[in-house]
Structures are given as C-alpha cells and as structure tokens.
Amino acid sequence: MVTTTAPTRPRRARNTTVALKASMAVTGVIFVLFVLLHMYGNLKAFAGQEAFDGYAASLRTLLYPYLPHEGFLWIQRLVLVVALVVHFYAAVTLWARARAARGTRYIMHKRQVQTYSSRTMRWGGIIILAFIIFHLLQFTTLTINVGGTFDSPYQRLVTAFQPEHWYVYLAYLVAIVLLTMHVRHGVWSAAQTLGQNNRRRQRGLNLAAYVVAGLLLVGFMAPPTAILLGFVK
Numbered sequence: 001m002v003t004t005t006a007p008t009r010p011r012r013a014r015n016t017t018v019a020l021k022a023s024m025a026v027t028g029v030i031f032v033l034f035v036l037l038h039m040y041g042n043l044k045a046f047a048g049q050e051a052f053d054g055y056a057a058s059l060r061t062l063l064y065p066y067l068p069h070e071g072f073l074w075i076q077r078l079v080l081v082v083a084l085v086v087h088f089y090a091a092v093t094l095w096a097r098a099r100a101a102r103g104t105r106y107i108m109h110k111r112q113v114q115t116y117s118s119r120t121m122r123w124g125g126i127i128i129l130a131f132i133i134f135h136l137l138q139f140t141t142l143t144i145n146v147g148g149t150f151d152s153p154y155q156r157l158v159t160a161f162q163p164e165h166w167y168v169y170l171a172y173l174v175a176i177v178l179l180t181m182h183v184r185h186g187v188w189s190a191a192q193t194l195g196q197n198n199r200r201r202q203r204g205l206n207l208a209a210y211v212v213a214g215l216l217l218v219g220f221m222a223p224p225t226a227i228l229l230g231f232v233k
C-alpha cells in the first residue's frame, strides 16, 4: 500500500527531536538558576542562626502582600515540578529514540565509545532525583529528622551535618558531585542545542560550564563541610 505520509515522517521526527532537546535545555537553565540561588542562600549559614533563619523566613514572605504568604514559594515549586516533568519526559524519549535508531549491531559496536558523560547523565540524573526526594523529606516536609526535631531551619541544618551523622554528609557529597557533573555536561549540551555554539565560542562555553559546576560544588559543600569540621556550630 502506498502512503502519502511516509516521506514527511523523518522530518517530523527530526523536528520533535529538536523540540525535545530545546525543552531539555530550557528546563535545564531553570534548574541551574534555581540551584545557583539556593546555593547562594545556603551560604547564609556562615552568617549565623539569626541570618539563616531570617533568610528562610523571608522565602515565605517574598513579594508579600502582592502574593499571599508562601505565594512565591508555591509558584517556584510549580515551575520546578513542571520543569522536572518536561526534563524527565524529554530525556527518556530522546534516549529511547536514539536506542531505536542505532539498532543492536551499532550498540554492540559503539558500547566502548559511548561517552562517559552520556552514561553519567542518565544514572546521575536518576540518583539526583532520588536525592531531591530525600532532601525534601528532610528539610521541607520534615518527615526525616536527623538528630531530633527543631523549629529553627539553622538548627536542623547544623544538627544534620554533625560528625556522628557522617553518612548524611557522604550522601550529600555524592549527590552534589553528581549534580556538578550533570550541570557541567548539561550547560555544554544546552548551549549547543540553543544554537549559541560555534567554534569561536566553544572554549568560552566549555569554561563557563566548568565555572558554574565548580561554583556549585564549592558553594553547596562549604556549609556542610564547615559544620562537619566544627567551624559552624
């Protein structure tokens, strides 16, 4: 049977692949902005309990009275959840599409040259997601309490990273290292997908990817490390 739709399919598939990659890039940018702001906010731990708790409280009153109490926080949560669903759906679809396009012989042949980054992107992404669930249970819903229950977010933070809870520190270290690797590769891919990449800019963008990743690693791990070593009490 002759179909008239057959010749248009590859182009449509190509278009949706570009759209999926673009949506991964755009949602990735949203995540990077969020984690950079979150990391910066966490550094308030160095300014002491009052500053940190004041900062945590201010997240609830941001843009009040234009928004209701916690209004900004809920908008942010909504944006992050939608971005997460889109990012995850696009990742799984692109992965399945690439697998189907390659065929079995190609997979056998190319297994050794499959990039280290693409494998870490997949597994890293899943582990980061598991970390976020644990993290929200610990600091947002307060379902997991490490070392007791406290009204003060600062107390919760400082208690969680005491040396006797070294496994919490280790879990965060693994998650943050994976996050920085994910972001490093992600910034690079996003730049290519969004069409901002050309040979002249390649070095600059690669450097920017390393700088953002390095900032996140140092900035996120600084408060837990200072607490673990007793510099922040």
Ligand code: HEM
Residues within 6 Å of the ligand: 035, 038, 042, 056, 057, 059, 073, 077, 132, 135, 136, 139, 140, 153, 157, 172, 176, 179, 220, 221, 223, 224
């Ligand atoms: C050492 C690393 C981190 C520390 C010490 C930390 C600490 C915290 C704390 C104390 C809160 C509660 C803030 C409050 O409600 O007052 C929080 C919330 C949160 N964190 Fe983190 N965080 C870290 C890394 C991350 C990372 C890597 C992500 C995401 C990839 C993340 C995502 C979130 C989210 C989504 C919330 C909930 C915000 C909301 O209430 O909607 N955190 N974090």
